[in-house]
Amino acid sequence: MRRAVLAALVAAGAAAGSSGTPSAQSAASPAPPAIQVEPVQKNVYLLASIGSGNITAQIGSEGVLLVDSGIDRSAPMLVAALQKLSTGRVRFIINTHVHPDHVGGNATFGKLAGADPADQLKIVGQQNVLNRLTHPAAGQPRFPEEGLPYDEYATTFKAMHFNGEAVLVYHEPNAHTDGDSVVMFRGSDVISTGDVFTPGAYPFIDLDRGGSVQGEIAALNHILDLAVPARTQEGGTYIVPGHGRICDEADLVEYRDMVVIVRDRIRDLIGKGMTLDQVKAAKPSRDYDTEYVSSNSFVSADRFVESVYTSLKKAVSR
Numbered sequence: 001m002r003r004a005v006l007a008a009l010v011a012a013g014a015a016a017g018s019s020g021t022p023s024a025q026s027a028a029s030p031a032p033p034a035i036q037v038e039p040v041q042k043n044v045y046l047l048a049s050i051g052s053g054n055i056t057a058q059i060g061s062e063g064v065l066l067v068d069s070g071i072d073r074s075a076p077m078l079v080a081a082l083q084k085l086s087t088g089r090v091r092f093i094i095n096t097h098v099h100p101d102h103v104g105g106n107a108t109f110g111k112l113a114g115a116d117p118a119d120q121l122k123i124v125g126q127q128n129v130l131n132r133l134t135h136p137a138a139g140q141p142r143f144p145e146e147g148l149p150y151d152e153y154a155t156t157f158k159a160m161h162f163n164g165e166a167v168l169v170y171h172e173p174n175a176h177t178d179g180d181s182v183v184m185f186r187g188s189d190v191i192s193t194g195d196v197f198t199p200g201a202y203p204f205i206d207l208d209r210g211g212s213v214q215g216e217i218a219a220l221n222h223i224l225d226l227a228v229p230a231r232t233q234e235g236g237t238y239i240v241p242g243h244g245r246i247c248d249e250a251d252l253v254e255y256r257d258m259v260v261i262v263r264d265r266i267r268d269l270i271g272k273g274m275t276l277d278q279v280k281a282a283k284p285s286r287d288y289d290t291e292y293v294s295s296n297s298f299v300s301a302d303r304f305v306e307s308v309y310t311s312l313k314k315a316v317s318r
């Protein structure tokens with residue numbers, strides 16, 4: 001039932017999101033979008049707003065831990081929404097990846113953090129996120145210093161403990177980007193996936209930032225290893241995707257299967273010697289397009305097919 005509440009909002013959000021392009025922000029109306037808050041399980045909440053990636057908040061006696069911070073424009077609304085949930089400070093932000101709809105609010109929280117070391121904000125991200133934010137492409141603005149993830153990690157995972165539970169941050173190499181983190185709240189039994197998983201939308205495999213379909217599938221399989229379904233229809237591990245509604249293990253299985261099947265079809269077509277244009281014309285994702293493409297989708301069927309094709313071709317030519 002609660003999933004239906006968010007459906008309309010997140011459908012619009014998914015359409016606007018995943019873009020990684022600053023233009024998505026400037027094109028929107030001047031008023032910051034409202035933040036919708038939804039309990040996920042135990043200590044964990046979903047905060048969603050149009051144009052932003054999903055924000056996960058873990059809340060307890062030690063303060064607030066966020067997974068991602070949304071677009072910069074909605075950060076003041078996010079601060080206000082969090083103040084209704086907790087009087088504690090935001091002590092951690094874990095960035096799932098570098099796109100501006102996931103890191104845009106970092107600096108707002110950096111500026112709010114206390115000077116007392118006990119109150120300081122730590123921003124965590126895989127090392128490639130910090131590298132990309134500190135080396136913007138030509139013509140792109142510098143990312144604000146206060147929002148940089150200086151608590152970067154370069155190992156396969158990072159283990160933390162906050163608000164009475166283990167929080168595990170896993171690097172998923174070369175999936176949506178080259179800096180993806182998946183965050184598992186072990187006590188609350190919730191996983192935040194970032195844009196590796198976007199129900200109702202084809203994955204955006206950001207080839208320019210190190211993404212690949214091989215890494216995308218490996219990441220989805222890894223999340224499935226971490227997620228444990230309950231015996232009943234609902235429950236077990238809840239999954240907060242990068243955009244869209246709260247999901248469970250069954251939703252993720254369906255999504256992983258879709259990506260694997262389309263990948264297999266494209267691999268077969270490449271094996272027959274087809275060019276990209278011929279593969280696109282063969283429409284290898286056709287039976288999934290109604291479920292994963294809408295009129296305002298960021299990733300069209302052709303774009304998804306092209307990203308899979310290019311990933312596979314790159315692997316062969318290596």
Ligand SMILES: [Zn+2]
Pocket residue numbers: 018019020097099102176195
């Ligand atoms: Zn993204």
